[in-house]
Amino acid sequence: MLVLALDTATPTLVVGLARWTDGGPAEVLAERAVASGNRHAELLAPTVRAVLAAGGAAMADLGAVVTGLGPGPYTGLRVGVVTAAALADARGIPVVGVCSLDAIGDGARTVATDARRKEVYWARYGADGARVAGPAVDRPADLTPTPPVVGDAAFAERLGVAVTAAEVTAAGLLRAAAPQLADPSSVAALVPLYLRRPDAVPPPQRKSVTQP
Amino acid sequence: MPADQPLVLGFETSCDETGIGLVRGQTLLSDALATSMAEHERFGGVVPEIASRAHLEAMVPTVHRAFAEAGVQASDVDAIAVTSGPGLTGALLVGVAAAKAYALALDVPLYGVNHLAAHVAVDELEHGRLAEPTIAMLVSGGHSSLLLVPDLTQDVQPLGQTIDDAAGEAFDKVARVLGLPFPGGPPIDRAARDGDPASIPFPRGLTGPRDAPYDFSFSGLKTAVARWVEARERAGEPVPVADVAAAFQEAVVDVLTAKAVRACRDNGVDHLVIGGGVAANSRLRALAAERCAAAGIVLRTPSPRLCTDNGAMVAALGSRLVEAGIAPSAADLGADSALPIDVVSR
Ligand SMILES: [Zn+2]
Numbered sequence: 001m002l003v004l005a006l007d008t009a010t011p012t013l014v015v016g017l018a019r020w021t022d023g024g025p026a027e028v029l030a031e032r033a034v035a036s037g038n039r040h041a042e043l044l045a046p047t048v049r050a051v052l053a054a055g056g057a058a059m060a061d062l063g064a065v066v067t068g069l070g071p072g073p074y075t076g077l078r079v080g081v082v083t084a085a086a087l088a089d090a091r092g093i094p095v096v097g098v099c100s101l102d103a104i105g106d107g108a109r110t111v112a113t114d115a116r117r118k119e120v121y122w123a124r125y126g127a128d129g130a131r132v133a134g135p136a137v138d139r140p141a142d143l144t145p146t147p148p149v150v151g152d153a154a155f156a157e158r159l160g161v162a163v164t165a166a167e168v169t170a171a172g173l174l175r176a177a178a179p180q181l182a183d184p185s186s187v188a189a190l191v192p193l194y195l196r197r198p199d200a201v202p203p204p205q206r207k208s209v210t211q212p
Numbered sequence: 213m214p215a216d217q218p219l220v221l222g223f224e225t226s227c228d229e230t231g232i233g234l235v236r237g238q239t240l241l242s243d244a245l246a247t248s249m250a251e252h253e254r255f256g257g258v259v260p261e262i263a264s265r266a267h268l269e270a271m272v273p274t275v276h277r278a279f280a281e282a283g284v285q286a287s288d289v290d291a292i293a294v295t296s297g298p299g300l301t302g303a304l305l306v307g308v309a310a311a312k313a314y315a316l317a318l319d320v321p322l323y324g325v326n327h328l329a330a331h332v333a334v335d336e337l338e339h340g341r342l343a344e345p346t347i348a349m350l351v352s353g354g355h356s357s358l359l360l361v362p363d364l365t366q367d368v369q370p371l372g373q374t375i376d377d378a379a380g381e382a383f384d385k386v387a388r389v390l391g392l393p394f395p396g397g398p399p400i401d402r403a404a405r406d407g408d409p410a411s412i413p414f415p416r417g418l419t420g421p422r423d424a425p426y427d428f429s430f431s432g433l434k435t436a437v438a439r440w441v442e443a444r445e446r447a448g449e450p451v452p453v454a455d456v457a458a459a460f461q462e463a464v465v466d467v468l469t470a471k472a473v474r475a476c477r478d479n480g481v482d483h484l485v486i487g488g489g490v491a492a493n494s495r496l497r498a499l500a501a502e503r504c505a506a507a508g509i510v511l512r513t514p515s516p517r518l519c520t521d522n523g524a525m526v527a528a529l530g531s532r533l534v535e536a537g538i539a540p541s542a543a544d545l546g547a548d549s550a551l552p553i554d555v556v557s558r
Contacts, residue, residue, distance in 0.1 A: 041305045042546040045312040049543070059317050074261065075302045078268050079309040086310045089272050090286055090317030192268070198261035 001063035002029075002055075003181065004048065004087070005173040008040040008080030009072025009100035010113055010152075015047045016170020017055035020064075022182045026174035030055035033167060040079040048087070064093050066177040068100030068168060070193040071121040071135050072113070077192050085190050096180040097190045099123065101135050103172030105150035111166075112140075112151040112159060120155055121195070129175075137195045218290040218534045221278070221314065222527025225307030226299025226327045227354055228252060228263045230270040232278040233524030234289075235531050240337040242281035243517075243524040246270035253394050257384065258353075264302035271310050278523065289318055293530025296324030296541070296558060297551025299354070304547035312545065321540035323530045327521075329368050329556045331487035332361060333532055334525035335514045343483040343510070347371075349472040351496075352488035352521075353380030353395065356468075357553060358426045358475050361485075364529070365536040370553045371475055372426025375418070379464055379490045382430035386460050389438050390453050400457045401493050407458030409495075412440060414463040419470070426475055433463055465496040469503050476509050485512045487525075492516035533557055 003026070007014045016031040030051045036043045052058065067084030070077045081097070088095035101111040101123040108127045115121045115137045123134030124146055140158035149159065150166040180187050217237030224231035228248045234241040248266035252258045279285060294311030297304060308324065315322035332348045348359040348368075356374040361367070377385070380397060387396025392403065414436050417429035437460050444451050468490075476484055484504055490496060497513055504511035518524065533556075541558060551558070 039544075039546065041309050041312075042544040044309065045316050046543040048316060059319070074264065075305060078264060078302070078306050082268050082271055082306050082310045083313040085272050086275075086313035087317045089275065090314050192265075194265070198259060198265065200255050200259040200262060 002057055002061050003064045003066055003174060004062050005066040005170045005177070006044065006048065006080050006084055007068030007100050007103065007168040007173060008044060008076050009068045009070045010168060011035060011037050012167050013040050013044055013047060013080070014168045014170060015044070015051045016173065017051050017057055018170055018174050020174060020181055026171060028170050031170045038076060040076045044079055044083055059091060062091060062093055064088070064181060065095045066173050067095065067097055067190070068103060068173060069097040069191065070100050071115065071137060071195045072100060073116055074192070074194060081190055081192050094184050094187055095190060096177045096187055098173060098176035099131065099135055099193060100168055102131060102176035103168045105166045106172070110145040110147070110149045112145065112149055112155055112163060114152045114154070120159070135193055135195065218531060219284060219288050220527045220530040220534060221289045221292045222523040222525070222530055223292070223294040223307040223311040224327070224330070224521055224523045224526045225267045225303050226295045226297070227303060227521060228258045228266070229521040230267050230274050231521055231523030231526070232274045233522060233527040234278050234282040234284065235337060235524060235527040237531060238336045238340070238528065240524050241284065242278045243522050244274045244277035244281060245522055246274045249395065256388060256394055260300045260302050263300060264306055267303055267306040271306065286314070286318060289320055291321050291323065291530055291534050293323040293325050293526045293533070295327045295330065295526050296545060297327065297548035299327055299549060301547055301549040304549065308545060308547045322545065323533050323538070323557050324541040324545040325526060325529050325533070325557045326551055326553065326555055328355060328357060328359070328553050329364060330525040330529040332359070332485055333364060333529035334487065334518045334522070335485050335512050336532070337524060337528050338514055338518065339512050342485065345479070345481050346483040346485055347472060347476045347479065347481050348485045348487065349468065350488040351379040351468060351486070351490035353384060354378055355488065356428050358471060359553060360475070360479055360481070364556070365532050365538055366556055368554055368556055372424060372428065372471070374428040374430060376429050376431035377434060379428065379430060379468065382434045382464060383490065385434045386437050389441050390451070390456060397490060397493060400461055401495065403454050404458035404461045404495060407452070407454030407456070409458040409462035411452070411455040412459035414459050416463055416467050419467060425478070426471055428467065428471070430464065433460065461493070461495050465493065465499050468496060469500045472500065473503050473507050473509065477507065482508060483510045483512065487514060487519055489520045491519040
């Protein structure tokens with residue numbers, strides 16, 4: 001089955017086309033990583049088109065779509081999630097969501113990415129690659145990450161530990177999605193991993209306009 | 213309904229309404245809506261992040277409802293249109309990304325369109341082709357604009373707009389002062405029916421001889437209402453909610469209709485379209501009808517349901533663009549929260 005995988009949880013948008021078979025590692029046929037910053041909405045659809053062309057496939061050939069659900073800065077994250085949902089809906093195929101951090105690096109590791117507001121999104125993985133803690137969002141000073149740490153290398157100093165630069169990959173997305181791809185009945189609703197509540201506070205009591 | 217006319221799917225997510233509409237030619241087939249309004253109520257205004265989360269959640273189910281109501285399938289769609297701006301960036305992006313994905317998956321052209329022009333276009337679904345040029349007045353919680361529209365598909369000219377609050381914002385703020393629920397338009401409209409519009413002489417903003425003839429200002433009016441109510445409260449007197457609502461509403465619709473009629477007269481245009489959420493206000497509709505009749509202007513107002521934000525208005529504009537042979541949007545279409553009104557599509 002051909003699977004389209006995409007992720008917009010970090011400033012690098014990732015799109016891959018893979019041949020997936022139950023039990024075996026996915027074979028990535030084409031992949032693009034675009035440092036698109038806050039231009040995910042502009043660049044994602046053209047990148048999907050380019051990856052399909054590079055892999056010699058058409059939309060109609062796809063059997064499933066995989067998307068990262070974050071955590072990641074919300075505005076960009078939603079672009080990927082809604083794109084995956086819409087592509088899959090239009091083609092009548094399943095869409096599978098995975099934790100984006102699961103798709104960064106492999107084996108025993110701590111993954112840390114930029115959560116803005118001087119915080120990091122992080123998760124820890126055991127030797128078999130399974131997530132044992134997180135995803136969560138915290139201030140670097142409040143964490144003592146277990147090495148090796150991979151992800152956003154800009155946080156090395158604040159985390160007080162070496163961070164090997166690593167990004168979401170199509171292979172990582174496919175690996176994280178394998179259980180759900182193998183058992184479509186297990187596919188969960190596509191809900192982004194926001195980890196924070198919306199910033200919104202009810203307004204105070206009505207202010208007087210005539211008295212300060 | 214001629215099947216040879218294009219079937220256009222429209223996406224609207226510029227504020228708190230997830231609107232998905234389907235039109236064939238200028239015929240409305242469906243208009244599915246999901247709103248996050250209730251979630252914003254306790255904040256007294258739309259919270260962008262809450263709206264964006266709700267758009268994502270509602271997107272696919274609302275698309276399904278639109279197709280089910282129209283009795284057509286995704287594979288029947290000939291073109292897709294989406295509000296590309298103006299509006300809340302995070303909210304717009306959910307609609308733009310979804311529309312781009314459906315267009316890619318269905319292999320149909322995509323038109324990123326201007327939300328304000330779509331408010332004008334929606335009237336064609338009920339009242340047929342617009343006379344062009346027409347004057348359009350768009351009044352809502354997010355915008356208050358007077359436009360000259362020589363050609364809805366490519367020539368929309370701004371005449372004036374609010375210099376502070378949008379008309380709908382003034383309704384929201386005054387409702388709050390009066391202890392009425394959010395959004396403020398409908399409860400003020402209801403309360404005003406039992407009030408005397410002439411009971412309190414609230415100010416008419418920007419109506420002096422040297423003021424910009426087509427610009428609006430509602431901030432001073434809002435403050436005047438708050439001052440008046442507070443003075444009553446401090447004096448220990450009851451606040452006549454119906455009278456305040458009626459007098460405030462009259463001040464707003466007096467200015468709106470006077471300026472709209474003047475825009476028609478000054479530009480030699482005898483057609484006026486009113487749209488946007490505030491166009492659902494019953495007093496605005498009545499006074500506009502009265503003044504247009506007196507001035508020999510043909511007034512067109514969509515039914516209240518289509519005045520507020522919806523997906524059908526975007527599909528209606530998309531349909532006009534397809535028919536006019538306007539080029540679809542480039543593959544790197546994005547959202548522009550401040551999209552200028554003279555950009556009909558991009
Ligand atoms: Zn609107």
